[in-house]
Structures are given as C-alpha cells and as structure tokens.
Amino acid sequence: MAGVVIDSLKFAADGGCITGKLALSSLPRLSDVLAGTAGCLVCELSGFRDTDNHDGKFGLHLRVTGRLDLWCQRCLAEVEFECVIDNHLLLMPPGAPESEWPEEELESDDYDAIPASRELSVQSLVEDEVLLALPIVPRHADCLPPVVLETEVGLSEPSPFAVLAGLKKH
Numbered sequence: 001m002a003g004v005v006i007d008s009l010k011f012a013a014d015g016g017c018i019t020g021k022l023a024l025s026s027l028p029r030l031s032d033v034l035a036g037t038a039g040c041l042v043c044e045l046s047g048f049r050d051t052d053n054h055d056g057k058f059g060l061h062l063r064v065t066g067r068l069d070l071w072c073q074r075c076l077a078e079v080e081f082e083c084v085i086d087n088h089l090l091l092m093p094p095g096a097p098e099s100e101w102p103e104e105e106l107e108s109d110d111y112d113a114i115p116a117s118r119e120l121s122v123q124s125l126v127e128d129e130v131l132l133a134l135p136i137v138p139r140h141a142d143c144l145p146p147v148v149l150e151t152e153v154g155l156s157e158p159s160p161f162a163v164l165a166g167l168k169k170h
C-alpha cells in the first residue's frame, strides 16, 4: 500500500477497494510523535457514492486499525493507544465553491470532506487521518507525574543571594 497513488474520484466512481498494511516507520510525520515505530497499520480504502445525502457526492471509506505507542504527557512514559479509524471522506470536486463544503452538517455525523485529487497518495491520506485521530494529550488512565527530587531543583543548596546577604553583615 506504500507508494500507492489513486485518482480519487475515479477510484470512488469505479467502486475501488484496496487493502494492505503500512509500516509505521514509513510514515515520517506520524513517527515523529511515536515512542516506537515497530509495527504497522492495517488499512482498507474503498470508494462509494453517497446516494442518500450530500448531493450524491463520491467519497472514500477509510478504515485503519493499529497499536501505537505514544508518550504519556503526565508520567512521560510510553502509553499504548489503540487506533481505530472508520471515516467517510466526501470528495469535493476541484473548484467547488466553499459554500458547498458542508462543514456544519459534517460535524454532526461521521463524514469529513477532503478535496478530490487526481494523484492522492494513500499513504499520506492514512497518515493525515491517523494524526487527526490521536489524543491531543495522550496519557495513562491512572498514573502519577514523575517525582522531582529536592536536590534536582536546588532546594538544599543556599541561594547565591543568601550567601551575599551573609557576606554583607561582616
């Protein structure tokens, strides 16, 4: 699936479907925020036409699952995140006026809108969606912040000002 490029509208119109795996190490923007890049994402991308809503627009149905290791923002250790994505992405034709982008409506259901592209990198699409699905502040359900030892913050040392004050007295 790495390196696969599709003509998104044609893919959807043809009812295309591709499945495969993407190594985490092949996704540089995602790798940046991960605690480890071993493992992979299982992906399935299929085309559809929303005949009931959204003016019959074409879209892509993306499903991604995989286990990611993130950095806990509280204890600073690794924290596991089960990534499960099941998104419908409506393809907005080139030149579609902004008013046609049904943002308000989209927020209420599981639909998103992306610009249609003749050269859509499946790898980038998956990476974009996974980045959006990550928790903003990853952390364990139950953990404690790291203990800061007194010596590390210098509390046991006299401050330079206290030493100067002592000198002035003589």
Ligand SMILES: [Zn+2]
Pocket: 072, 073, 074, 075, 076, 077, 079, 139, 140, 142, 143, 144
């Ligand atoms: Zn933690």
